[in-house]
Amino acid sequence: MGEGMTIKVAINGYGTIGKRVADAVACQPDMEIVGVSKTSMNADAYIAKARGYPLYIADMTKRADFENAGVSIAGTVIEMIAKADVVVDATPGGIGLKNKPMYEEHKVQAIYQGGEKHTTTGFSFNSSVNYDGAQGRQFVRVVSCNTTGLVRIINEVDKEFGVEKVRAVMVRRASDPGDIKRGPVDAIVLDPVTLPSHHGPDVQSVLNHIDITTAAMIVPTTFMHMHTVQMTLKKPATREAVLELCRAHSRIGLINKAAGIKSTAELKEHMQDLGRPRSDMWENGIFEESVSIVDGNELWLFQAIHQEADVVVENVDAIRAMASDVPAAESIRMTNEALGFVAVK
Amino acid sequence: MGEGMTIKVAINGYGTIGKRVADAVACQPDMEIVGVSKTSMNADAYIAKARGYPLYIADMTKRADFENAGVSIAGTVIEMIAKADVVVDATPGGIGLKNKPMYEEHKVQAIYQGGEKHTTTGFSFNSSVNYDGAQGRQFVRVVSCNTTGLVRIINEVDKEFGVEKVRAVMVRRASDPGDIKRGPVDAIVLDPVTLPSHHGPDVQSVLNHIDITTAAMIVPTTFMHMHTVQMTLKKPATREAVLELCRAHSRIGLINKAAGIKSTAELKEHMQDLGRPRSDMWENGIFEESVSIVDGNELWLFQAIHQEADVVVENVDAIRAMASDVPAAESIRMTNEALGFVAVK
């Protein structure tokens, strides 16, 4: 990108993640939204219109559904892609792979989400770990919300103390707040029943030297996942040194004791009170009181991960990593500043 | 109030309702927040600090809890009240009555919430019904979220068609989103078991000529109440004429079919996407598709009521009704404009 040029970004799939990435891109000084796409008319189309994002659809037979509702259609998804430098593919898991030939044909760079496999892109991204490796790639995958949350804290601890082994249990939200179809209503569901879960290997797609075993289950809540993370360290650590690492990372938020927050619901309420867009928590929410050193070399902590939000900032960085020469630290600073990060209390 | 003077408002009880009223007051051109009060340190204190609201406490022995957490205390609740023209009492139900002698002693006007009884003030308020009656009163009660929602729609329909009888079933949220203590987790709770519920008489505290019977239950959700409202009309009505009434009222929002919203969760998500502060829906959310005329003279409809939000705008109007000479229509316009109302789609 030349000086003063903006990166033209299209969002293919204007849903839970796509609408958040669109707004985050739109407020960056070096990016602009050239279009967003949807498959069928619903309330999100009114939001795209209110934001002024040109709206594209794959199936033009549905054009009337939108236009009868007062929402203009700018053209087809292929027309949208032709206007973009980078496409953020936020379609449901598995669809991204089917879209790949389209991106290849139009020679556009594309960013996939964690619902796609590592093999779809051959490169799994985290801003703090391998930003530079994304430069010039046509395809990059931003890992899932859970993996992003694990990678952030493991990488920091590993750099400072060395991580011999990670054991993590992920208690996952059943559905996003606006999703009324998925359950369960009253159950704890093992997902998967088998152990270990796939989250360990997914962390290794970014941090391939880390020995990690994970377990995962689903519980009937809509706000955030909760991770119990245990790391056996190579070097001795103090609780205070670990807290210091957290404070030093712009995407790790420490929830302090005085705030009296001990649940995902209270944490979501706090994000809402802070005036965050969509009450989003882009950071790992680590509970300061939980951070403990057990038996000398075992670090234990709880962290809340907002499933709709933590990958949003990673997507913005991935755009810069692929399509500009802005260095990692500067990109992270720009992304955070544009969103008006306010520290999690 | 003289020309150019601002009404000095104190919020006694900076919780779910209080923090919303504080922000709504703060953005009005003719009001200012002179202080907010809390009983113990928690995350809300950080929010008051971030907003720049002077923070007062009743029990000064707790001062250190706040100051050790970096939050300054401006003084006692009594000192706060001494600075105010109007106090919005947003303390938990029943506490307001205990505060009354304090307000009387300090000759300050006070607004109570629906958790207090009608007899505490002798005047129950709704902006659209009896704004003028509040003028000059020392004590006014803004009726509860459910009653406010019922009053708004019943009054409009009654003025146009005459209401012979109202039958309403209120399905209420179990707890606010940030409240982790109240259940149930998996039950429908009759509250009360006896019929009719107290909501009918509470509507009559504002609209005393309306014949209304109500039933109420609690279900395990955190977002919004849902009302099934049936009104037997005195004059014939058409569905379109009722929709027109709704469109004409600035605090009744119609949720149109194209938005595809059929639940409280999707409606909350839409408020969030619109960028509303705290995702608040200040309006009655009436589902356009549900509005029906049955058997010629029975109007049926579903409306969603955001328990944390619909009374917020009524509180702001009540302040003006009591402490200024701004007429009702102008107050409503000012309140709405300052909050940047965007129509519910």
Place this chain on the structure above:
Amino acid sequence: MGEGMTIKVAINGYGTIGKRVADAVACQPDMEIVGVSKTSMNADAYIAKARGYPLYIADMTKRADFENAGVSIAGTVIEMIAKADVVVDATPGGIGLKNKPMYEEHKVQAIYQGGEKHTTTGFSFNSSVNYDGAQGRQFVRVVSCNTTGLVRIINEVDKEFGVEKVRAVMVRRASDPGDIKRGPVDAIVLDPVTLPSHHGPDVQSVLNHIDITTAAMIVPTTFMHMHTVQMTLKKPATREAVLELCRAHSRIGLINKAAGIKSTAELKEHMQDLGRPRSDMWENGIFEESVSIVDGNELWLFQAIHQEADVVVENVDAIRAMASDVPAAESIRMTNEALGFVAVK
């Protein structure tokens, strides 16, 4: 059926309803289970085995899945049907219609559930209303749990006082307790958004002279539906007279005040404590305290309806109505006695 002969019953679809009907049939003195069917191996197959019910499957390629798990397969669904006098079709909604030609070909009587349309059989059944009309029919439909619950109470009140108009709001459970897929987790869902709901016409499929308007929604709970029922009466009634009607009907249970039960969860717990099979409540659970006469001629009440159970006893009676000459009152008595009905306190 000759003297001493038993009615041979097959259960096509051994799921939530099917497994309950199977056990209820098995304990009747004049019936026997000749087989139950399943489509794929799961825990229910172990239950069928433990009960000694011959297990049949439609798709014999799945035989190994069962037999490798230690469950014998007795044959195909068609072989099962050939052994039966009456088939209870408890397959998922819509499948029953597809099975109809099979039942016609094998000249077997079949009972459908409320998930099938009235037109599939032309006859919708309730033991208290139209038992005699089922005699000799090949196809009968037992109406849904909600409709069964409404029909029971409306019919009793109508016979005694005359019902001019019924208005009912059904607050429905989101999923059965063992169903982990269906949501919502945290929402009130209008189902349908349009008013009135289809439940009124469904009541009319049994009681065609009743004027009824209904509304329905879904809430995140797994135990029982809750109905708010309002009936405008033709003749004056007293609360005590209505309670007397309830006490006189063997499938209407009154939940008395001293039990302190005010929710579906506590009611389910009480069924469990009573030792009911699967904690089933076969009766309408009417809350005694809720029964009220308003404005002289309006009856209001709350009733809980156990979605998995109330139709079970109706299915048993429908079998007798279709395939024996046992009169209605005797069938109801036999069904109740065999299950060991204990009054709901």
Place this chain on the structure above:
Amino acid sequence: MGEGMTIKVAINGYGTIGKRVADAVACQPDMEIVGVSKTSMNADAYIAKARGYPLYIADMTKRADFENAGVSIAGTVIEMIAKADVVVDATPGGIGLKNKPMYEEHKVQAIYQGGEKHTTTGFSFNSSVNYDGAQGRQFVRVVSCNTTGLVRIINEVDKEFGVEKVRAVMVRRASDPGDIKRGPVDAIVLDPVTLPSHHGPDVQSVLNHIDITTAAMIVPTTFMHMHTVQMTLKKPATREAVLELCRAHSRIGLINKAAGIKSTAELKEHMQDLGRPRSDMWENGIFEESVSIVDGNELWLFQAIHQEADVVVENVDAIRAMASDVPAAESIRMTNEALGFVAVK
């Protein structure tokens, strides 16, 4: 106890645990219920009456509440205790300690639940670990449901392979199914926020040589807790050898893959289908598919623990351990047989 004598058991606190222990005691050949106690009238009193258990109350001023509801009162709690050899104190946590002087004065043996501290009795009991140690003691504490579940599996694995270290994460149900007051409705609550949780030391009250670190949280479900248990072993183990240990223990149930059960809700449904009283699962429910050996010496598994049930059988054994000379293995066999244990599939 002499030959043919029965142990006289009183249940102080006829609630969730008390009513289950009462029924389990009542079906033992060598025990009888001499009375159960309640503090106020509710549905449970009807159950005690239906079972024929003499009902006692502490506060005789409430006698009329019971008797007006048709439930006879046999006398005071003190009179009940005077008739008993052993009292099972199933009062809410903390009340048991207050009852201790009463038991001491009346020289009656008493069994406490896990809500009381270890120091209240000085002896924490598990049938498989320290049955013999209870003999002749006046006070014994049956550890909590979570601790009982952990102790069972850890002890078996430790005896066979040696356990170097246990790390367990407990995801706990928010409230019992019939409890409509406790939440949260939609949140994951850290309980406690600090790490490690108190469950490790509580395991050590029974197995004091085990090195164990635990974390605990609460989720909005009513059926069962779910444990992720990781044990670092001293000797090499195979998955099959661990499964064999589970199969050999009468209170560890293996949930096999063919049953298709992957959640607490499906497991509860299966207990219900088996005809278990109150759908109770007295065993640890270990998911066979989850049992894994990682990195050679790390055993991982998921186990479901029914919070209302697993301690019931331990209480029955504790009675025998304290008040008879029946040996441990024989007591466990008698308890299981009387309840009609059917293996969890």
